[in-house]
Amino acid sequence: MSLLHIDSITKTYGEKRILQDIYIRSETGNVTGILGRNGSGKSTLLKIISGQEKGDTGFIRMDDHVIRNQKDRAGRIAYLPQYSFIPKRIKIKRLIHLFCGRENAERLSAIGLIQPFLNEVPGNLSTGEKRIAEALLILYSDSRFILLDEPFSGLSPKVTAELQKIIKEQSTQKGIMISDHHFQEVWDVSDHVYLMSGGSLKPVRDFGELQKNKYLPESI
Amino acid sequence: MIRQFTILRIFYLKLLIPSVFISLLLSFQGGFSASDFGLCFLLILPLLHYFVYELRLKNEYAFYAHFGFSRIFLWMLTVILSIITNLITTFL
Numbered sequence: 001m002s003l004l005h006i007d008s009i010t011k012t013y014g015e016k017r018i019l020q021d022i023y024i025r026s027e028t029g030n031v032t033g034i035l036g037r038n039g040s041g042k043s044t045l046l047k048i049i050s051g052q053e054k055g056d057t058g059f060i061r062m063d064d065h066v067i068r069n070q071k072d073r074a075g076r077i078a079y080l081p082q083y084s085f086i087p088k089r090i091k092i093k094r095l096i097h098l099f100c101g102r103e104n105a106e107r108l109s110a111i112g113l114i115q116p117f118l119n120e121v122p123g124n125l126s127t128g129e130k131r132i133a134e135a136l137l138i139l140y141s142d143s144r145f146i147l148l149d150e151p152f153s154g155l156s157p158k159v160t161a162e163l164q165k166i167i168k169e170q171s172t173q174k175g176i177m178i179s180d181h182h183f184q185e186v187w188d189v190s191d192h193v194y195l196m197s198g199g200s201l202k203p204v205r206d207f208g209e210l211q212k213n214k215y216l217p218e219s220i
Numbered sequence: 221m222i223r224q225f226t227i228l229r230i231f232y233l234k235l236l237i238p239s240v241f242i243s244l245l246l247s248f249q250g251g252f253s254a255s256d257f258g259l260c261f262l263l264i265l266p267l268l269h270y271f272v273y274e275l276r277l278k279n280e281y282a283f284y285a286h287f288g289f290s291r292i293f294l295w296m297l298t299v300i301l302s303i304i305t306n307l308i309t310t311f312l
Binding site for chain 2: 084
């Protein structure tokens with residue numbers, strides 16, 4: 001079992017403190033869901049963990065290895081940003097071999113969701129198709145910990161269900177953190193769910209707590 | 221190691237070919253010399269890096285970061301590459 005330990009993350013934009021002394025951990029074999037209102041700091045937290053943004057303070061450790069820079073993250077932490085990030089002129093099948101080792105590349109290439117795109121370049125895919133390809137590349141990459149920022153956005157219900165199944169399968173060997181506004185999908189796939197509110201993370205056990213914290217309307 | 225090299229090749233393919241081409245064009249303006257080419261390359265490569273990756277394809281930094289190449293590292297590499305090319309062409 002591997003453990004990703006994230007401690008004392010703070011982030012301030014101007015006068016506004018977005019993240020306040022955040023502590024969260026992820027274990028291989030677990031999916032951790034992060035919910036929160038727009039602008040609550042979910043994406044900022046994932047960006048800081050992935051090294052895309054610098055926190056004011058913070059400490060990240062994977063097992064006995066302190067993560068200090070981008071080189072330390074390579075092969076350990078993989079991050080799916082909200083936006084499309086893969087180069088537009090490289091074929092998907094070539095990208096698979098860049099992101100994945102031989103075994104994972106074979107497994108990923110056999111998945112029905114990605115097979116229609118294998119000989120395509122991302123520039124020729126629709127936004128949703130690109131999202132599927134990128135999510136799968138990250139999920140099947142060799143990294144032990146996977147950070148998914150809005151993986152379900154723009155996906156049809158059927159594809160969302162298939163992606164949920166893949167997330168669950170991959171979580172047997174990996175630690176996965178998901179942030180998305182599709183709260184039901186995040187809830188279904190997660191072992192632990194946290195709500196980001198007022199700059200801190202609160203563990204939540206049921207929808208009632210989400211309503212109490214004004215994330216969900218009373219009518220749900 | 222081969223994978224890292226491939227990633228850098230993908231990154232610089234968009235920069236090196238146009239940089240060499242533009243530098244050649246500019247250095248031919250006043251009669252070609254290797255040192256003129258080196259000087260043009262010293263300026264053009266970082267300029268193209270800025271236009272291509274800071275303005276047009278900023279999102280792709282996340283792709284290179286996945287393989288351990290941070291934005292700062294890539295900028296340092298661009299500056300070092302252009303300085304080394306300039307030094308080599310100065311002594312040619």
